[in-house]
Amino acid sequence: MNPELLNTLGSIVGTATPLVIASLGETVTERAGVVNLSLDGSLTLAAVLGFAAAWTAQEAGVLDVPGQIALGIAVAMLVGALIALLIGFSSIKLRRDQVAVGFVLTLLAADLARFLGANFTRIPGPQITRYAIPVLSDLPVIGPIFFRQNLLVYFSYALMFAIWYWLFRTGGGLTLRAIGERPEAAYARGARVQRLRYWYTALGGALVGLAGAAYSLNVKPGWSSPPAMQGDGWIALAIVIFGGWHPFRVVLGAYLFAALRAVSSNIQTNGLFIFGQEISFPFVLLNTLPWLLMIVTLLVVSSGLTERLLQYMPRAVRRRLRAFLRSDPPKALGIRFDID
Amino acid sequence: MSLRPPALTRLFFLLLPIGISLAVAAALVIAVGRDPLDVVDALWQGAFKDSRKLGGVFNFWIPLSLVSIGLVVTFRAGLWNIGVEGQMMMGALFASWGAQYLLLDERLAPLLHVLLLCLAALGGMVWAWLVGALKIRLGVNEIFGGVALNALVNVISIYLISGPWQPRIGGSAQGTAPFPKPALLPEFAPTFPVNIFMIALVAAAFFIIYVLLNHTRWGLNLKAVGKNMRSAQLLGVATQRTSMSAFLVCGALAGVAGSYRVLFTFDNLRPLASGGIGFLGLLVVLLLSIRLLWVPLVAFAFAAILTGSTRLQIAPSLKLDSSLAGVMQGMLVLFVILFQGLRETLFPVPNSSPSPPSQGEESPRQPGRLPPGDGEAEQS
Numbered sequence: 162m163n164p165e166l167l168n169t170l171g172s173i174v175g176t177a178t179p180l181v182i183a184s185l186g187e188t189v190t191e192r193a194g195v196v197n198l199s200l201d202g203s204l205t206l207a208a209v210l211g212f213a214a215a216w217t218a219q220e221a222g223v224l225d226v227p228g229q230i231a232l233g234i235a236v237a238m239l240v241g242a243l244i245a246l247l248i249g250f251s252s253i254k255l256r257r258d259q260v261a262v263g264f265v266l267t268l269l270a271a272d273l274a275r276f277l278g279a280n281f282t283r284i285p286g287p288q289i290t291r292y293a294i295p296v297l298s299d300l301p302v303i304g305p306i307f308f309r310q311n312l313l314v315y316f317s318y319a320l321m322f323a324i325w326y327w328l329f330r331t332g333g334g335l336t337l338r339a340i341g342e343r344p345e346a347a348y349a350r351g352a353r354v355q356r357l358r359y360w361y362t363a364l365g366g367a368l369v370g371l372a373g374a375a376y377s378l379n380v381k382p383g384w385s386s387p388p389a390m391q392g393d394g395w396i397a398l399a400i401v402i403f404g405g406w407h408p409f410r411v412v413l414g415a416y417l418f419a420a421l422r423a424v425s426s427n428i429q430t431n432g433l434f435i436f437g438q439e440i441s442f443p444f445v446l447l448n449t450l451p452w453l454l455m456i457v458t459l460l461v462v463s464s465g466l467t468e469r470l471l472q473y474m475p476r477a478v479r480r481r482l483r484a485f486l487r488s489d490p491p492k493a494l495g496i497r498f499d500i501d
Numbered sequence: 502m503s504l505r506p507p508a509l510t511r512l513f514f515l516l517l518p519i520g521i522s523l524a525v526a527a528a529l530v531i532a533v534g535r536d537p538l539d540v541v542d543a544l545w546q547g548a549f550k551d552s553r554k555l556g557g558v559f560n561f562w563i564p565l566s567l568v569s570i571g572l573v574v575t576f577r578a579g580l581w582n583i584g585v586e587g588q589m590m591m592g593a594l595f596a597s598w599g600a601q602y603l604l605l606d607e608r609l610a611p612l613l614h615v616l617l618l619c620l621a622a623l624g625g626m627v628w629a630w631l632v633g634a635l636k637i638r639l640g641v642n643e644i645f646g647g648v649a650l651n652a653l654v655n656v657i658s659i660y661l662i663s664g665p666w667q668p669r670i671g672g673s674a675q676g677t678a679p680f681p682k683p684a685l686l687p688e689f690a691p692t693f694p695v696n697i698f699m700i701a702l703v704a705a706a707f708f709i710i711y712v713l714l715n716h717t718r719w720g721l722n723l724k725a726v727g728k729n730m731r732s733a734q735l736l737g738v739a740t741q742r743t744s745m746s747a748f749l750v751c752g753a754l755a756g757v758a759g760s761y762r763v764l765f766t767f768d769n770l771r772p773l774a775s776g777g778i779g780f781l782g783l784l785v786v787l788l789l790s791i792r793l794l795w796v797p798l799v800a801f802a803f804a805a806i807l808t809g810s811t812r813l814q815i816a817p818s819l820k821l822d823s824s825l826a827g828v829m830q831g832m833l834v835l836f837v838i839l840f841q842g843l844r845e846t847l848f849p850v851p852n853s854s855p856s857p858p859s860q861g862e863e864s865p866r867q868p869g870r871l872p873p874g875d876g877e878a879e880q881s
Contacts, residue, residue, distance in 0.1 A: 198644075255842025260581065260644070261787055262838060268780055269831030275824035276529070386822075395648045402645070443664050448656045452649040456641065463640035 167305040169423065175310055177419030179204075179375040179390070181317045183397040184404065184411045185324055186241075186368025192328065192406055193361035194341040194493040195249060198263025200369055201394025202270030203244040207373025209278035209384050211237030216286035229287040234374045241370020242363045244270060249362040252497060253355050259495055267394070274388065281384045289313060289379040313375050317412075320368070324408045337361060341491035344498040354498050372397075396455060403458040405488035414458070418451055425450050462488040514844040518836035526829045530821070539818050540825070547812030548805040556694040560766055561778070561804035562797075563696075564589070564758035566703045568782035569796045570710050571751030571758075576791045577714060578747035579727035584632040584647025585755045586779030587654040588625040592756025593763045594658055595624030597677065597770040600684035600763070601666065610683040614698075617684060617764060618757055625756020626749050628654065633748035637741050659772050666770065676771040686765040696765050703797070706754060711793055723747055755779060781807070781830065788834045790841070803830055 183204060190197045197203075215233030218224045224232060244266055251257040289311045298308040307318070328334040336357065339347035344354045373390070381389035396418055404411030425447035433440040461467060467486045471479055527537035548558050568585050575582040582588075599620045605613040631650055635641040659674075668678040688694040714720035722743045725733035734740045762774045785799050810826030813819050 251839055251842060255839055255846060257838055257842045262835070264581075264583070265784065265787060265831060265835050265838065268784065268827065269835060272824045272827030272831055276822050276828050277533075279822040279824075280533075392652060395645070399645050399649075402642075443660055445660045445663065446656060448659075449653050452652040452656075455649045456635070456646065459641045459645055460635070460639055463642075465640075 164305075167302065169427075170306045171309060173416065173420050173423045174306055175314060176380050176423065177416050178310075178314045178317050179372040179380055180393060180397055180400065180415040180419060181372075181412050182313075182320065182375060183369050183372035183394070184400040184415055185317070185320055185408060186365040186372065187397060187401045188365070188404070188406055188408060188411050189324060189337075189368070190245065190362050190365030191401060191494055192337055192341045192491055193358050193365075194344060194491055194496065194498070195252065195358055195362045195365075196259045196263060196495045197245050197248055197362065197366060197369070198260055198398070199244055199248065199266035199270060199394075200397050201392065202267040202274070203241050203366065203369050204373045204376070204390055204394045204397075205274040205388045206244070206270040206277075207237035207240040207370035208377035208388065208390060209274045209281065210240050211370070211374035212286055212377035212384050213278070213281050215378060216281065216284065219287050226287050226290075230289055230378055233287070233378055234371060237374035237377075238367040238370040241373060242367040245362045245366020245369070246359065249359050253358060256497060256499075271388075271391075275386050278384045278386065278388075283385055284383060286383055287378065288382050289375075311379060313371075313379060321408050321412050328408070338491070340498075341493055344493050348498070348500065355500070358498075369397075396451060399455045399459060402462060402488070402490070405462065405486070406491060410485075418454065421450055421454055510844070510848065514840050515837070518840040519833065522829065522832035522836045525832055526825070529828065530825070533821070535819055535821060539816065540813065540821070543812040543816040543819055544806060544809030544826075546816075547809035549809075552693045554808065556688075556692075557808040558801070558804050559695040559700065560761075561807050562801050563699050563703055564761050564778050565782055565785065565804050566797055566800040567706060567754045567758035567761075568751075568779050569785045569800050570703075570706050570793065571754035572782050572786045573791055573793045573796065574710060574714070574723065575747045575751045576786055577720075577723045577727050578744050579730070580636070580744060580747060581644050582629070582632065582647060582748065582751050583644050583780075583783065584628065584650050585751060585782060586775050586777070587647065587651035588628045588632075588752045588755035589759030589762070589775035589779050590651070590654045590658060590773075591628040592621035592625040592759035593770060593774045594654070594661065594759075595756065596621040596760035597661075597666070597680070597763050600680040601677075603684075604681065605683060607683045610687075613683055614686060614764075618702075618760060621756040621760030622753040623756065625752040625754070625759065627752075629748040629752025629755070630745070633745045636748075637744055655773065658770065658774070662770060662772060674772075676767065676769045679768045680764070684764065685768055686761070688765075696761070699761055699765070702757070707793070707797060710750075714793060719743070719746070777827075784830055784834045788837055806830060 183200060187197060187200060211233040214236040215229045218229040218232050219226075248259055248262050248266065251262045252259045291309065291311050293309045294315070298304045300308070308315075326334075328338060336347060336352045339350070340352055340354045340357050348354050376390045376393075377384060397415075400411055400414040400418060403414040425444075428447060429444040433442065433444075467488070468483075471483055471486070474482060527540075530537045530540050546554075548554055568589060572582060572585060575585075596617045599613075599617045603613060603616060628650055632643050632646045635646040636643040662677055663674045666677045672678070686696040686699065689697045714723065722733070722738045725736065725738050726740050726743045726747075730740055733743075758778065759775055762776065762778075763770050767774060781803060782800075785796060785803055789795050789799060806826045806829060810823040813821040813823050813825055
């Protein structure tokens with residue numbers, strides 16, 4: 162295979178990683194019945210504070226580079242978890258609307274990030290380095306695409322399988338799904354709905370924070386204003402819907418978005434050639450593509466279009482296909498559960 | 502009514518979050534090594550030092566009030582119109598088109614202004630209609646549809662500015678050439694640079710919407726749809742049409758708000774000309790739990806903070822990022838919402854007070870699609 166193409170595919174996998182981690186985190190949160198709408202803000206705040214922590218450690222010379230990175234990641238995860246917990250708390254204890262609080266936090270966290278990040282604009286800091294996995298990276302095709310990345314990328318693969326395994330193959334995962342689908346039933350069976358919702362909201366938030374660190378310590382190193390990851394939080398939220406709250410499809414969606422973006426930015430820098438003919442076109446407009454894709458994917462999952470298409474499929478594959486394309490949200494998503 | 506907590510308690514639960522958000526903002530300012538009192542001084546000087554500065558406050562107040570009034574309408578119908586920012590931008594685009602291509606004689610300027618404002622309202626309505634159609638006909642959650650349409654209009658505006666609307670010589674990506682003079686809204690006086698007509702328009706919009714919401718069948722229908730879509734439908738309310746009308750009204754107001762930015766504030770079209778005012782409007786309305794009455798006042802306070810914040814960067818003792826304004830506003834809204842919750846937990850009211858738009862509480866509405874029970878998407 163063309164080494165240049167392999168390179169591009171590899172870089173798509175790399176740049177998609179924050180989206181992968183953030184949307185997997187949100188999947189966990191939403192599976193528990195809580196919407197963390199603040200993604201676009203919490204990603205940014207986690208990114209800047211994670212970077213600031215790592216950079217400060219570097220300047221102070223207190224830790225070696227992996228230590229600085231670890232510190233940055235820990236801070237970012239803490240930030241993400243705290244914001245998510247605030248949404249959980251306001252919903253569970255104070256009975257506020259999750260969407261309202263989440264939206265306010267989106268704006269607040271983004272502004273806070275700009276305010277606190279003002280002194281960290283455009284300065285170099287520690288970065289996560291590549292680490293090719295010995296045997297796997299030599300595999301043809303798959304090796305260069307998936308196994309010459311950094312540890313965060315490998316973590317995202319593991320995370321995908323772990324979440325899938327937990328959700329669909331363990332008792333704990335069954336409870337998790339139950340508190341998002343039928344909290345009353347789960348409660349009657351002895352699940353501590355509120356406490357579990359706190360835990361899963363915090364876990365999902367921590368993953369969103371990790372995704373923030375994946376931007377500022379790797380994909381878009383450092384900090385700039387306006388932030389490089391602006392808008393990605395919303396895309397991650399849409400990917401969760403597109404992915405039907407299923408980890409594999411969510412990851413697929415994240416790669417799809419990243420690929421589309423890579424293609425459009427590639428065309429914008431190099432121009433577009435079809436059969437050696439340069440096509441002239443206002444390439445700025447290609448920036449609309451991820452958002453058009455977002456609308457189209459939401460349209461497809463919510464308009465019943467898939468169901469209509471399924472009618473044309475042979476009966477034999479219909480059931481399996483429907484199971485794969487199923488995209489119903491957790492039934493209790495965004496709905497408060499009050500014990501009394 | 503006797504079951505409501507005493508007035509003093511309610512006042513306490515209003516003032517406490519304001520105090521806390523100010524304290525947190527002060528702590529932030531101290532943390533970056535500045536004096537909070539200097540910040541207060543800079544904000545005050547930046548907003549109220551002289552009549553020119555006050556004019557600046559009104560220049561934020563006009564569009565902010567317009568979008569907030571519109572958002573009260575959509576929130577009343579239980580709709581999250583995050584697309585309001587894009588609707589402003591679309592209004593700005595339509596007005597910019599008119600300002601460049603509808604050339605009228607200077608003497609006919611008032612007619613041109615009316616035309617441009619109508620165009621802007623139309624632009625906002627087009628974009629709002631899209632959000633509404635995606636939501637009502639096709640089941641795409643209005644939050645996501647709105648966010649995507651916001652991003653789309655931003656790309657379109659950047660394309661227009663750097664492409665078709667670029668002057669042949671001396672153009673830049675920062676904005677189009679200034680619009681011809683007759684198209685620009687006139688200022689009241691150089692010492693008070695505000696367009697008086699637009700202030701009157703805000704007042705008119707406020708009263709009209711107030712009457713429509715509280716004294717007409719349409720207002721009642723909106724409320725019914727917002728409280729419980731299903732029972733509204735069973736009661737014979739044309740829920741789809743009511744929801745769409747809310748979007749269109751909000752879009753029209755947002756479009757006019759956007760046109761003010763380009764026809765008065767900037768004199769040309771710039772990328773992101775809406776400047777986050779739509780999002781700020783959402784904060785204003787959330788802060789007020791969708792009560793229209795206080796919108797002009799709170800919008801004024803927010804506009805003052807926004808105007809004052811430009812001085813934070815210039816003031817020699819501060820050199821702070823102006824995003825502090827957003828932090829203060831966001832904190833305020835967050836704490837007010839949280840303390841409302843605390844108050845209701847401590848003093849439970851049987852028939853609970855007007856809570857912020859509850860997406861997915863009484864009438865569950867999940868992201869991405871309507872739940873099967875809500876039935877609108879399946880019907881069409």
